[in-house]
Amino acid sequence: MEKIKLYSRFERFWHWTQMALVILLTITGFEIHGNYTIFGFEAAVRLHNASAITFILLGIMTIFWLIVTGQYKNFVPTREKFSEQLKFYTSGIFRGEPHPTKKSFGNKLNPVQRITYLGLLIMIFPVQTLTGVLYMFYHYPQNPIDAGGLWIAAVLHTLGAFIMVAFVIVHMYMITTGHRINTNLKAMITGYEEEPAEEHKTENQTA
Amino acid sequence: MNTLLQKLTSFLVVLVLPALVVFATVHFGNRRGTPDEISYQNRADMDKKVDHSEFEILQQNFERPQDLTAACLSCHNKRDDELMSSAHWKWERESNLPNDRGTVSIGKKNLINNYCASAQGNNGSCMRCHIGYGWNDDTFDFNDPTNLDCLVCHDNTDTYKKRKGGAGMPSTAENASAEFPVPDYNFIAANVGKPLKENCGFCHFHGGGGNNVKHGDLEEAMLNCDRYVDVHMAKAGQDMSCNDCHLTERHNITGRAYSVSSENTNRAYCETCHTSKPHNDKVIDMHNHKVACQTCHIPVYAKVNPTVMYWDWSAAGRRDENGNPITEYDVDHKYSYLSIKGRFVWDKDVKPEYFWFNGTADHYLYGDTISEIPVQINTLMGEYRDPDSKIWPVKVHRGKQAYDTETREIANVKVFAEKKGEGAFWEDLRWDTAIQLGMESAGRYYSGNFDFVSTEMYWPLNHQVSPKEHTLKCADCHTRSNEGRLANLAGFYLPGRDYAKGVDYTGFAIIILSLIGVITHALMRIFARKH
Numbered sequence: 001m002e003k004i005k006l007y008s009r010f011e012r013f014w015h016w017t018q019m020a021l022v023i024l025l026t027i028t029g030f031e032i033h034g035n036y037t038i039f040g041f042e043a044a045v046r047l048h049n050a051s052a053i054t055f056i057l058l059g060i061m062t063i064f065w066l067i068v069t070g071q072y073k074n075f076v077p078t079r080e081k082f083s084e085q086l087k088f089y090t091s092g093i094f095r096g097e098p099h100p101t102k103k104s105f106g107n108k109l110n111p112v113q114r115i116t117y118l119g120l121l122i123m124i125f126p127v128q129t130l131t132g133v134l135y136m137f138y139h140y141p142q143n144p145i146d147a148g149g150l151w152i153a154a155v156l157h158t159l160g161a162f163i164m165v166a167f168v169i170v171h172m173y174m175i176t177t178g179h180r181i182n183t184n185l186k187a188m189i190t191g192y193e194e195e196p197a198e199e200h201k202t203e204n205q206t207a
Numbered sequence: 208m209n210t211l212l213q214k215l216t217s218f219l220v221v222l223v224l225p226a227l228v229v230f231a232t233v234h235f236g237n238r239r240g241t242p243d244e245i246s247y248q249n250r251a252d253m254d255k256k257v258d259h260s261e262f263e264i265l266q267q268n269f270e271r272p273q274d275l276t277a278a279c280l281s282c283h284n285k286r287d288d289e290l291m292s293s294a295h296w297k298w299e300r301e302s303n304l305p306n307d308r309g310t311v312s313i314g315k316k317n318l319i320n321n322y323c324a325s326a327q328g329n330n331g332s333c334m335r336c337h338i339g340y341g342w343n344d345d346t347f348d349f350n351d352p353t354n355l356d357c358l359v360c361h362d363n364t365d366t367y368k369k370r371k372g373g374a375g376m377p378s379t380a381e382n383a384s385a386e387f388p389v390p391d392y393n394f395i396a397a398n399v400g401k402p403l404k405e406n407c408g409f410c411h412f413h414g415g416g417g418n419n420v421k422h423g424d425l426e427e428a429m430l431n432c433d434r435y436v437d438v439h440m441a442k443a444g445q446d447m448s449c450n451d452c453h454l455t456e457r458h459n460i461t462g463r464a465y466s467v468s469s470e471n472t473n474r475a476y477c478e479t480c481h482t483s484k485p486h487n488d489k490v491i492d493m494h495n496h497k498v499a500c501q502t503c504h505i506p507v508y509a510k511v512n513p514t515v516m517y518w519d520w521s522a523a524g525r526r527d528e529n530g531n532p533i534t535e536y537d538v539d540h541k542y543s544y545l546s547i548k549g550r551f552v553w554d555k556d557v558k559p560e561y562f563w564f565n566g567t568a569d570h571y572l573y574g575d576t577i578s579e580i581p582v583q584i585n586t587l588m589g590e591y592r593d594p595d596s597k598i599w600p601v602k603v604h605r606g607k608q609a610y611d612t613e614t615r616e617i618a619n620v621k622v623f624a625e626k627k628g629e630g631a632f633w634e635d636l637r638w639d640t641a642i643q644l645g646m647e648s649a650g651r652y653y654s655g656n657f658d659f660v661s662t663e664m665y666w667p668l669n670h671q672v673s674p675k676e677h678t679l680k681c682a683d684c685h686t687r688s689n690e691g692r693l694a695n696l697a698g699f700y701l702p703g704r705d706y707a708k709g710v711d712y713t714g715f716a717i718i719i720l721s722l723i724g725v726i727t728h729a730l731m732r733i734f735a736r737k738h
Contacts, residue, residue, distance in 0.1 A: 009220045017225040024229065034687040034703045041681040041703055043237055045490060050236020054228060094735035135702075140496050140594075149591065150700035155707045162714025166721040173725035189221050190213065 002195045006108045006187050011071075014062050015188055021058070022164065024051045029161050052132050059125065074109050075118045082111035093177060103193060120167060124160055131157040240488030242675065245480055250451050251401060260397035269392040272340055272377055273353040278396070280352055287352035289458035294467075295338045296355070298326070302469035305567045305588045314467050317649070319571050321584050321606040321662040322415040322518065324620040328648030332623035334374040336410035343374040358390070359409065363400040366391065368409070372625060404430055404440065407449040416548075419514045421466075423557065423602040424670040428511035436510045438674045454479070463566075465667055466585055471566030471595065475669075477501075499597040502561065503679040504672050508602060513541055513553035518606040520620075521659035523549035524636045532636070547622070547633040549607075559600030559668055561696050563589035568665075573651055576615040581605065581661035584617075591699040598696065602666040609642055613654035617662070619645035 007015070028048040031038055039047060066072040084100040089112065092100075101110035109117060134153040147153075178184040179195065187193040259265055262282075269275045280287050294300045299314035315326050315333075326333035334342040339354045341347060348354060356375060358367045370378045370387035378387045412418055412426050419426035434441040439452070453462040453475050462475040477500040484492040494503075508514070525546050527533050532546035541553040569586040589596035609618040621644035624631030630640035638657060646653035684693045685703030693701060 009216060012217070013220040013224050016221050017228050020225050020229045021232070024232075032685075032702055033706060034685075037682075041685050042239075045681070046237045046239075047233060049490070050232045051229075053236075054232040058228075094731055096735075139493060150702070151707075154700050154702065154705070155710050158706065159710050159714060162710075162717055165714075166717045169718065169721040170725055173729065176729075190217050 003192045004103060004195055005105050005191060006103060006193050007191045008069075008071075009191070010065055012188060012191060014058065014065070017058055018055070021051045021055045022168065024048075025055065026161065026165060026168075033158060033161075049136060052129075052136070056129060059129070074107065075114060075121060077115045077118055078111050080111065082115075085110045085112045089177070099179075103195075116167075124163055124167070127156060128160045128164070131160065240486055240491070242486050242488075243482070247445065247447075247451075247480060249445070249447055251403075251448055256400050259399050265396040266393060269396075272356065272358070272390070272392070275392050275396060276340075276353045276355050276357055279357045280355075286458065287355055290338070290355055291349070291352065293458055293460075295460075297349070298337065304469055305569050305586075308569065308572075311572065313469070313570060313572065317573065318467055319573075319584055319617045319619070320466060321604060321608050321664050322421060322515075323622050324520075324608055324618065324645065325649065328619050328621045328645040329623040331372045331374045331625060335369055335371060336414075337375045339375050341374050341376045358395055358399070360402045360406050361399040362395045362406060363403060364395050364398045365403070365405045367395050372623070402448070402450055404448050411449075415515065419509060419512045421515070421604075422666055422670070423514035424505065424508040424666075424668045426509075426512050426514075429670070432511065434674050435677065436671060438672050452479075462669075465568040465587060466664060467570075469568050469570065474566060495597075497591075497597055499564070499599045501668055501672070502598050502600050504675075505559065505600050505668050505670075506673055506677060506679050506683075507556045507558055508600075508668050508671050509555050509557050510671055511555075513539055513555040514557065514602070515551055516554045516557070516602075516604065517550075517552035518548070518604070519550040519659075520609060521549065521607045523547065523632070524638065526636070546636060557602070558692070560603050561598050561693055562587050562601050562665065563591060563593070563596040563696070563698075564599040564601070564667060565589040565593050565595040565597075571617060573649060574616065577610060577617070577660060581663045582617065584662050584664045587665045587667065598693070600668045602668055604664040604666065605661065606663075607659040607661055609638065609657050610660045611642075611646075611654050612656045612658045614652065616651070617660070618642045618653065618657060619649045619651065621645040621648060 025048060028039060028044040028051070030036065031044040032041065032048055038044070066075075081100050088097060088100050092098075099110070101107075103110075131153040134147075135150065135157055138147070138153070139150065175184045176182075178187075178193075183193060264278045264281060265275075267274075267278070269278075290296050294314055297314065298316035299312045301310055301312050303310045317325075317327060319325050323329060323333070330343050338356050338359055339347070339349075340356055341354070356369075359369065367377070367390050368387055369375060370382065370384070373382070377390050378384065380389060383389045408425070408427065408430060411422070412429075413420070415421035419428075429437050429440050431442050432440060434444045439445055439447045450460070453460050455461070459473070461473050463470075463473065481500070483495050486492050522544065523546060525533055525544075533544060534542055534546070535544035537543040537551075537553060539553060539555065542551060543553075544550050564587045567588045569583075569588065571582065571584045587599070587601065589599075609620055610616060611618055620632060620638075620641050621630060622632045622641065624634050627634040629635075630637070630644045632638065632641035635641070639655070642657050643653055643655070679692065682703070684691055685701065687704055687706075688694070691704060693704065
């Protein structure tokens with residue numbers, strides 16, 4: 001067994017805090033949207049607003065961290081091995097073939113993950129943040145420019161929320177596609193991924 | 208040792224710190240601000256009153272009330288100028304109408320309503336609430352200051368009650384009754400002061416022919432009510448008077464009734480005392496951009512006595528088999544049918560209807576022809592996109608009233624006369640003469656053909672403010688329920704109520720497809736592993 005450091009302390013803190021905030025934002029958000037009642041509308045709004053602000057603060061911290069550590073490079077998309085990775089998910093994984101991408105601290109995401117997370121970071125999060133801030137502070141049609149009210153912000157924000165939920169579903173499943181069913185989860189907790197020694201690799205792939 | 212430290216670190220960064228952040232977020236986020244306390248001294252308690260009993264001029268034997276007015280003005284000179292330019296005296300004012308309808312001089316004097324149709328033509332009864340003595344007809348002298356009635360507003364004895372049908376003249380020795388005796392002018396003059404609720408209420412509680420008939424949020428019960436009924440006027444509370452909010456300078460009284468007003472000026476505002484950010488809570492305070500204070504703080508009106516919601520004149524005029532007028536009562540013992548007035552629907556603890564309102568209103572004017580039905584007698588202006596508009600709670604008074612089918616104009620009706628045979632509807636129950644005489648009194652043409660048309664009047668609510676425990680809650684408006692207070696107020700996105708169907712369907716489809724995708728993938732992995 002070979003232990004590879006993948007996630008620093010900050011990254012793990014970032015990930016799990018963000019997870020908790022996304023859950024809170026989703027539950028309260030769909031309550032505000034009128035889908036069900038859990039907290040009551042007022043509490044749902046207050047919790048949603050508060051977790052949004054924490055989410056933004058965490059985002060600022062994370063952007064700073066990504067830049068100063070150079071870890072942002074993990075999210076730069078690449079064509080290299082992209083189709084191999086796609087092929088792995090669509091066929092290789094069923095045949096017990098090895099992961100095409102080898103992970104390391106400087107290269108912790110495979111090409112499919114890179115483009116997915118980049119999409120999350122530069123599309124979904126900014127759109128949710130921007131429309132969310134509009135939603136919070138720009139309630140009225142002329143304040144200061146005329147956007148005709150909340151419709152556009154609200155509808156985009158809702159759409160982003162649906163995509164976010166879909167992401168979480170797929171993400172939670174993808175956790176199980178490591179070398180073992182719990183390899184990825186363990187890595188996000190301990191920071192280390194346990195890679196099987198080279199000679200055993202093919203045996204344990206499909207778990 | 209190394210692994211123990213690592214485990215501890217993991218525990219810290221994976222569980223403890225995220226939990227702390229979430230806890231702090233929930234703890235500090237889910238808090239409502241504490242509203243500001245207002246410290247207020249009622250105007251009535253501010254200064255010591257002049258003792259009018261010491262003035263000799265007020266101790267003379269007043270033959271006529273006009274002589275008392277002359278005595279008042281001998282000290283309070285120039286006040287007559289202020290009063291005689293007021294709407295309380297003129298019953299009209301120059302008003303710039305919305306919709307580019309220009310500037311007209313309108314008021315109670317010459318506007319149509321959907322109660323008794325108009326004051327015009329019914330002077331004896333309606334002008335009882337004019338602040339003058341005897342506006343019986345066009346011969347009334349609006350330039351004679353002694354025609355001003357100082358007492359109706361300034362009597363602090365609660366004994367000055369003007370008789371019915373006297374066009375504002377108090378009882379004289381000839382027509383005095385037990386209910387309306389000749390006023391004791393010396394006693395009243397010795398006890399004048401700033402207007403009390405009783406003074407304003409004498410007219411403003413009884414519009415439309417009885418207590419709370421018209422406004423719904425102004426009635427006798429407010430003279431002695433608890434905080435639930437009116438948080439400002441409650442006897443066991445601040446016990447405020449009308450003029451504590453309707454600030455008055457030189458007889459110019461702030462506040463507007465949009466049954467007769469048109470312009471967004473000289474209004475009385477909650478914000479004067481409470482500021483526009485009274486909640487110390489950003490989310491709630493921000494509502495003030497688009498929601499009037501009244502909307503949340505007057506969740507119901509007519510909290511004590513019922514108010515008239517519907518008045519159908521077309522049913523009036525029925526007689527019983529002996530030819531006598533009929534009176535019928537509803538379960539609350541309010542009249543539901545009167546031969547002289549028609550059919551009524553009263554209601555108590557009424558939920559308001561909600562409108563965008565920017566403080567300006569249009570009015571049905573003589574000469575306007577009916578186009579849309581129901582006819583809007585007064586139209587509250589406003590819409591979501593208008594920066595001056597706010598959501599406002601409104602009493603809507605619906606009715607059916609007479610109109611000329613040929614000219615398609617709403618008719619004046621002479622309902623009141625002192626005696627039978629003069630053509631007034633209340634005495635003779637005949638529409639033809641009543642409309643003919645009503646139209647004549649207004650100088651309008653009448654074809655002789657009439658029918659009844661549905662009309663609506665809109666009364667923005669301002670009074671009977673509830674204590675904070677009884678205000679609307681968020682979900683009263685922010686709900687998909689059809690029972691939501693704003694369920695029918697269209698034209699804007701209201702969180703909790705509105706959503707784009709297409710986006711929601713697409714969103715749920717994306718979620719379901721994701722689930723199907725991952726489940727299929729997982730099953731295929733399990734299947735592949737077994738083989």
